[in-house]
Amino acid sequence: MTLPPLLRKLVLTAHITFAVGWLGAVAAFLVLAIAGLNSKDTQIMNAAYLGMDLTARFVILPLSFAPLITGPILSLGTPWGLLRHYWILVKLLITILSTVILVIHMQPISHLSRLAADRALSSADSALRIPMVAASGAAVVALLVATALAVYKPRGMTRYGWRKQYEERKAL
Amino acid sequence: MSNNRPDPSSPPSTPRWVKNLLMIFIVLIVIFVILHLMGFGLGGHGMGSHTFLIEYGLNQL
Numbered sequence: 016m017t018l019p020p021l022l023r024k025l026v027l028t029a030h031i032t033f034a035v036g037w038l039g040a041v042a043a044f045l046v047l048a049i050a051g052l053n054s055k056d057t058q059i060m061n062a063a064y065l066g067m068d069l070t071a072r073f074v075i076l077p078l079s080f081a082p083l084i085t086g087p088i089l090s091l092g093t094p095w096g097l098l099r100h101y102w103i104l105v106k107l108l109i110t111i112l113s114t115v116i117l118v119i120h121m122q123p124i125s126h127l128s129r130l131a132a133d134r135a136l137s138s139a140d141s142a143l144r145i146p147m148v149a150a151s152g153a154a155v156v157a158l159l160v161a162t163a164l165a166v167y168k169p170r171g172m173t174r175y176g177w178r179k180q181y182e183e184r185k186a187l
Numbered sequence: 188m189s190n191n192r193p194d195p196s197s198p199p200s201t202p203r204w205v206k207n208l209l210m211i212f213i214v215l216i217v218i219f220v221i222l223h224l225m226g227f228g229l230g231g232h233g234m235g236s237h238t239f240l241i242e243y244g245l246n247q248l
Binding site for chain 1: 205208
């Protein structure tokens, strides 16, 4: 099924907005995580974790699920297909993996936020604070790779894509 | 069989960039898991403190 041009552009606009917005939101989260970890000022530290919780809950989480919907619609609605090219497959895997890691970290983020609201955080809470920096840093890199893949579209057809193309050519 | 002459009747091999990306990904996952299990980079509190994060992670699954 091929999407009509107007609908394809609408879905493409939404997909780019969600994906790039997700990257920006995770970058903001990383800055807050670093500020929360390094700041000597307890007010800044605690404000950072409250901000991280709000950002993760209301911006990053919705923006991580949205490309999982728009991406497959876009690829299945165009000749690119979802599983025909490696760059699309790798992007899909990066998106799924980043979303799973985010969901796993949602509860520790909320816990840190609750701790920060109740009392000043200390070095004893580092077991939760350091992984936030590591995970969001890794997420920024992964989302940058996904963005670069979408722009460069490196060559490489999967076995499935090759078989489909072979069958289509044979049918002509 | 030479790679310089692709056979149109056989599927293409996996591109080098996919293999490289996969290798980097596997190395990063292994480093991440080892560091987590050893407790390094987690405030120097070792396994005990890290079980807290694991518990939270497992609760979500």
